[in-house]
Amino acid sequence: MQPAAVPDEQFIDLPAAIRRHAAENPGAPALVAEDQVLDWAGFGDRVARTARLLEGQGVRPGDVVASLAGTSPDHVVVYMASLWLGACMAPLPLGAHPDALAGMANDCGAGVILADAEQVPLASGLSIATVIDLSTLDKALATLAPLPPRTASPGDAFDIIYSSGTTGTPKGIQHDHRFRSRQNIRLKGYGLGRDSVALVSTPVYSNTTLALLLPMIAHGGRMVLMRKFNEERFLELCEAHRVTHMMLVPVQYRRLLAHPRFDAFDLTSCQVKLSTSAPLTPDLVRDALARWPGRLVNIYGMTEGGVSAILDCGAFPDKLHTVGRAINGAVIRILDAEGNALPPGEVGEVVGHSPTIMTGYRNAPDKTREASWRSPDGLDFIRSGDMGKLDEDGFLVLLDRSKDMIISGGFNIYAVDLERVLLEHPDVVDCAVIGIPSARWGETPLGLVVARPDSGVTPKQICEWANARLGKIQRLSAVELRAELPRSSIGKVLKRELRAPYLAAAPE
Structure with a gap:
């Protein structure tokens, strides 16, 4: 599938970015958790030695590495280490049905999986030859020398993202380095840099999390990780770390704003609050704008890419019933049941074309074709499965999933x-x-x-x-x-x- 034509002169090689931050800003915190702090020098070193460990287990450029782990510094290290040696990462979702996980393991073809200690028994039952217990990572790395990073190319495989699933096998959505680089460049427009502090409270295996976590790594900010979301603790960490950026889902915003002590916390450091995965309701937006400092930006998109719209809520108070307009370089159209584009005001399926589009579903060319629509002018669009309409100003009003x-x-x-x-x-x-x-x-x-x-x-x-x-x-x-x-x-x-x-x- 072809994304919008955008020059790659600004291409961000993520391992190279880690190496640069480690050299230029070595003592600054990179990853912070309750029981662990890694500065940029330590982060870069741990990534390089974990890559050496993976190489010793037979992982080669182009191979797939899987994980079954929570939101922790070492899970982020494993993700980056896979890319460091030129492999592709497949973070498997915690909480998925074992049958679904078995299907994902077969589908991604990983030879190595790194798992939290409590997930090792489950990981050992999958069709993956080598299981590495993350609780033993310190011991495993102690005698290993750092591995120099392999230079990434835009078309190299980056990751495979699976939805959680129940008993069926979810589709594996494949991204290349170009996809992630363009996301990382775009997110810099929200003020990301070495002075930024992001609070990460959703799972590392979720694209919701990666949409902010990866740009933070690319631009050298500090990431504060929560293993499990809790409203009171989230607010405490926001205040203590002077958090500037976050990516949350609407239910988290609703629970935080409903917390009886919300207004007692100092949140004045907040610059940008991002929301995705479900539409923000107007009542929730108005409450957040009134009581929570900083911009509130709703992102409507898909892990597959293609469909991409942004609503800066404070800038468009009369458009809170929408999910915004297509981002720069993107096109959103509405199709009828026969695949014809509809004019503004008409309801149909939302499809999108943008600079970020998946390379396809893993081992599923038929499903990839089903998910795409080619316009008469030759552009490849991703079908969202959502019903919606465009208003007279180009803002997208979502109505429902077509199946719902x-x-x-x-x-x-x-x-x-x-x-x-x-x-x-x-x-x-x-x-x-x-x-x-x-x-x-x-x-x-x-x-x-x-x-x-x-x-x-x-x-x-x-x-x-x-x-x-x-x-x-x-x-x-x-x-x-x-x-x-x-x-x-x-x-x-x-x-x-x-x-x-x-x-x-x-x-x-």
């Missing part, structure tokens, strides 16, 4: 519209709307709501309140209260899990 759209009585209902209304209720802290089988309508929308503790509100009260604010064809058939909603490791509501019991109970 509810068709009730022949009408299309977009769950996100109903969810926005539910979230305006003063006693609703979280919600999801799903389509469930209906003998009369085919499908009907059901609201699943997490209510504010001790509110005493009833499902009927919430349902009546919401329906009074919804159009006739949008109305909820019912509301059910839940203690919490199932979410992925990066905060996406798992609607497939929510729908499953209703589909199973439906008559044949």
Whole structure:
């Protein structure tokens, strides 16, 4: 697949950048965790010696190295060490079903996997010949000499990113060094540099995390790592380390702003708050802009690339219902069911073409073709699977995943519209709307709501309140209260899990 034509004169070779920061800024902190601090000299040395370790295990340029680990300095070291010797990294997602992990291991073809101590038994059951326990890394590196880095080329394989999956094998999304370099250059526009401090609170195997972590490495900033997200601890670390940048998902923003002591913390160091993985709701944006210093920027994109839009929330207060406009060099179009481009205002599938596009799905050329659309003018676009429309100013309004759209009585209902209304209720802290089988309508929308503790509100009260604010064809058939909603490791509501019991109970 061909990304937009952008010159690579500014190409960032990430291992070379680490080496440069280690030489020019050796004593500055690079990676900070509760129990470990690596300055740039130590980070570069540990990466180089870990690369030597991998080389001794038979890893060669072009090979794949896998990991099964949490958010820790050594997981970042392993990622960089793989690139250092010219290999490709495949960080496998913690929490994935063992069958899915086995499929990923077979798909990526890694010969070596590095795992946290508690993940070693699971890693040992995969079809990967060599398992290295990260808790023994210090001992393994003690007698090894640093390995000089291999110079990277834009077309070299960089990483393979898998979604978490349940029992099926998720697709392996392949990126090259060009893809990551262009991301790293673009993110510098948000003020990243050697004085930047980023707080990393999502998993290293997630592209959400990598979208900020890799640019921070490229530009020599300090990364403060949280092994597990906790609202109070996050705010403490923001204040203590004078954090300037962060990449969070909307549910994290909502939980942080709802923390009873949020306003007691000094967050004035914050320059840019980035959000991705799900749309920010207008109520949440307004709350964040009012109470949290710094810019708030929503990023709409895909791990596959192609689709890429940005909304600087403070600069466009009248566009908070959108996910922004296409970034420089990108094109977003809306397609009908026949693959024809639609004009502004018309609803269809969102497709995108940008300077960053995956090289394809691992070992899946048919799926790669299915995910792409070639325009009449010869551009390769990535299909998002999202339904949306462009307004008259080119801002993108997202409606729903095409597979999550509810068709009730022949009408299309977009769950996100109903969810926005539910979230305006003063006693609703979280919600999801799903389509469930209906003998009369085919499908009907059901609201699943997490209510504010001790509110005493009833499902009927919430349902009546919401329906009074919804159009006739949008109305909820019912509301059910839940203690919490199932979410992925990066905060996406798992609607497939929510729908499953209703589909199973439906008559044949």
